[in-house]
Amino acid sequence: MKNKILFIALLVVGCVFADIQITSYSVLPTTLKPGVTGSASITVYNPSSTTVNGVVIYQGGEQFTFTSNRVQLGDIGPLGSTVVAIPFVIKNNVAPGVYTLRLDAFWTEGSEAKTKVFSIPISVSNPPIFKFEFTPIGEVTPGQSFKVKGQLKNEGGDAKQITLSVNSSYFFFDKLSQLPIGNLGAGESMPIELSLVASTSAQPGLQSIPLTATYNDPLGAIQQATILITPVNVMKNYVDFSINAAAEKGVITPGSKTKFFVNLTNIGNSNAYSAKVSISSASAYFTSIGSYERYFEILPPNLEKQIEFEIGVSGSAPAGYYPITVTVSYLNMNGESQTPVQKQVGVEVGGAPQISITPNTNPSPLTSGKLYTLSLQFSNTGDIDIRALEATLSSDYFEILDSPYSYIGSLNVDDYTSTQYKIYSKQGLKPGSYPIQVNMKFKDAYNVEHTQTKEVMLEVVSLETAALTQKPAEMNPFGLAIIILAVLAVLYLVYKKYFKKKVSR
Template identity: 25%
Template sequence: MKKTKLLIYLCALIMVFNVAGIKVAATTETNDIIVDFYSVSKSTIYEGTEFTLTVNLKKIGSGTITGTPTLAINPGSFILKDKGSVISINPANLNAGGKETITLPLKCSGTDNVIELIFNYVDGGDSKKAVNKITIDMVKASNNSNENTTTNTKKYNPELQVTNQDIPTARAGSVLNLSLELQNISSHTAKDITVEFIPSKEDGFLYETNKMSMVHKIKQLKAKEKTNLDYSLTILNDSKAKTYTGQLKYTYYNLYGDLKEKTQDIYIKVKKGFPDVNLEIDKIETLPKIIYSGSEAQLSFLVNNNAGLSSVKDIEVSLQGLSGEGFTIANGVNSNKISILPPDSPGKKVTFNLYAADKMTKGSYPIKVKLKYQDNLNNEQIVEKEIYLKVEQKKSNIAIENIKAPSGTITGTNKFKVSFDLVNTSDIDTKDLTVTVKPEEGIVPVSQSVQVLKLLKTGTTKKLEFEFQPTAEAKTKNHLINIEVKGSNEEALTTINQYVGVYVKENDKATNSKPNIIIDSYATEPTIVKAGENFKLNISFNNTHKNKKVQNVKVYLTAEENTSNNSSNNSNDKSGSVFTPVNSSNTFFIDEISPKQSVNKQLTLYTIPYAAAKTHTIKVNLEYEDDKANQYKATELVSVPVIQSSSFITSDINMPEAMSVNQPHTVSLEISNTGKTTLDNFTVAIEGFGSKNSKGYLGNLQSGKTTYHDIELWPTQEGEVKGNLIFSYTKPDGKTEEVKKEIHTMATADLMPEEGEFVDENGKPINIENEINAPKSNMNIIMIVGVISVLLIVLIIILRVIKKKKDMKDDE
């Protein structure tokens, strides 16, 4: 009767399953994964022999393995050492037609020499498994062995091993709670077990235990039995970020009192922590902004502890590396005191008065800032930061004024004088000036042609006079005399050249004097000409003769050849005159010029793009006649200052799409000067982001040169953060050019995981339940809930039938 009831219940259960349409998935066994090759590390294996087994797995089926397949190991009479019995496999090599190599550390413990490998995987959504068996050749121990097998108790060798090998991760300055699962993986019982955890013996790993012993004592673990080992330690702030190797040291006995000792490596990953104290220097300023050699300046900056976690006290700030040939303290003392500096303070401003030595040339000079303070343990700490200060040499401005030369004709070998004033119009004294007069052929100096001025104070004037004499071979023409003023330092004073003309008549019997044409004034619009652009040249021609007019005046201009050595242009492109006329010829005519009168002419000229940045000379050639048709020639010179355009390019600015607040990111820049002139005082500044140094000075960038600059920056608030990289430099005309390039990112809070919470390698929390259930689909969850519901319905029906039968018996 009971059997009949049981059959009825089973039939009902099957009908319910059929009605519900529930399909119970089954794992299909295949031979799509095979052991292609295997080898052992030792040629002879006895009971107790330790060796390694290397297995090559190969996929021969046509499907694609998805998810994370596993390899389950049934070792038979062998013991797996330091490895779990289930291993995760990377399917990439198998799907690509390659092989996956697995190495298993084993120990022989019996006579069953067959190892079973079960490969569980998902192919096309179906669960499958492939079973492979490997036979290991073993040799039985000789009967002549010196050890009596009936009394050898050491062969009952238990094996202990921690099976969860995930690498724990903790940030320096946080608590690491470590929970390890210890299992007796052998078939023999272990007793009197002692497990000592040694976190690491490597340099850089600093920790303290949290009232929890690093030694666990366990009375006994039977075969396959498990227990938990819990450890807690605080990883100190000064620990270096890296993965450290710790050890579990085992000491235990088998049931017969035989001792065994072994160790097992445990890995701990430490991420960079937040320091208690992190002093930084920010907002470096000088007054004046440009420090000139031989003058005083005030240096100020902020000292902050914004990146630290606790306040710092008794800070002493001083400057290092001062010397008589560089920066020295002008007045006051080389020390500033800060009593306390909390992390939330914007910083404390300190100021030093400096003097830049006279001999300092143009450039960027380093100064070390020494920060000495007391830490939380009242220990003295020293931090040194390096800053750079830019030094310029003041420009001298010397003018040649009031030039006086003979306006009439110098006849024969009569002596004459030329005088002029040197005026110091700059705001600094100028030293060691050399003034040289250089007359052209036919004129010789009678007085000394070189005069040296040791000092020309600012705002003062020095009158100089030189005496000349024509030679007997002097030709009748306008002779030029070059006045050159040169300083001892080209950076402080650019060499000045000024020309003055005197008319000399040959010593002959001619009764009629020669009329002379000179350029009495000229000017360019603009005053400084840009290469590659047009400009206007205004010239005034003056007939210096008292009573003779000049006529049929032919004027033609000759510009000097380009001497640019810019390597970016080939030699053919660089040839040709620096200046060319626009919409006209370089030759023009003037009908006549009356005595002592001037005629003005305006020309439009074009400057070639690759002209050298300097003062260029235009030769003005004159051919004319007097009123008696006598023909003459003359030459005048016009100086035109030319500057080159400036430009630069940078490499792509790579900013992450997302960043964490206050987490630094390094932007590496490659900056190339693509212009034809030097970019002076090149700086890179940061706007809208936090940075250790918001402004970096790169110095002078030569034409065609490339430099590199790294910027460490971070967002200071959550949300969309926009800012700029600001590039600035001084152009050849002395003006400052500024270029901005926008940078942006999305900033998120740098969240720390709660105690006991798992984090990934980036420090983000991991939901363990989601990770476990991730491979399962929503359909599988619905099927499981459906099956449970049907089982509950069937159970209720069975209980009601039983109750009804019981009630009927009671009625009988």
């Protein structure tokens, strides 16, 4: 019981004569650096049983400036407390470290003046401020590797032994977990190239890539800061192909073969894997010479490929256009088969129409100033049928006495037909070759209209040459009969006059 009374007595004495106390404090902001305004909030407590009067706190410290050199708290009653804020500004030239904010308290207790000094530790730091200026990033697809190039600037304090890591579920460094980049002093910058990979589960849309920069501050403490790469446009994976194909020969003749070129471009944004390119035709007139398939392990975006095939055409193939189907089948990045891409390309079978004209005259040869029958034989020597053939004759050296226009009609390949015209060789033509123009108009097997002009050369000779080469004119049957009858009549008269008289004698 005596011990308890003694403890209470000592406590009372201690309370009576105790000095004021700072029971708690806080400093804002939590990170203080040179040039920054801060504030220390303190709780001042009077543990005594009497009132303390006229409490004044003077603040000081070489690293700080103050708007006022003191703060007046006034009177604090027994066991009372009050909270007061001490504003300050950290000087610009203060190096990072821990500094003391000095608080000198003055008050009176009864008739006695008292004073006490308090110290509050203020931690000053100058953390680096990282700014990453990078070249805009193009579209990124899930699973794609890409690079980010730029300049990393430090607009804050020194940072040493900087290491970068990616703090994301959708992006990560390519073949690295961390990227050491060294030291970066205040106001310095360095070029950086980051090799990154987008996860196959990256969501389409505008994304950000948060980087964590781990570094040592000037006091040797390990600190971290966040660097944000934004925006990153993640596009949905897709594969598509631009297919252009053509035969080496513009027109393939029946019974021949030709190279067939397929120009293939992946115009999507993702790789096509285990790609197979094949050609086929629904027509029995076409066949592939050699393999009709080509294989590629990977067809990346924007890659252009020219693929060569060889096809043959049956000799019995009619003229016309035939479809060749190009098919591209492939797997996506997950190894899944995708819907094949197909395109049909028209191939022309046929050829250029060609007409030859062979002249013949009766009689022959020709001399000037006479009438003749001109026979023109039109032959289809091309490799395509023609129809609606019509011909018109004109000449400066021969007069066309019949209608110069003739409708001939259809001519299949290797067919021919003849037309005849009455012509007159003009007077005064000297021996030599003279042309007759034959203007032709016709349609081919594809109903395409053509016009051709050919010159038929006729040879004119002199009368003397014609006499040497002229064949005797053939006698017609009626004239021959008259001659025979005349001969028989003469023979009869001779018989009657001479032989019959001898018999009667």
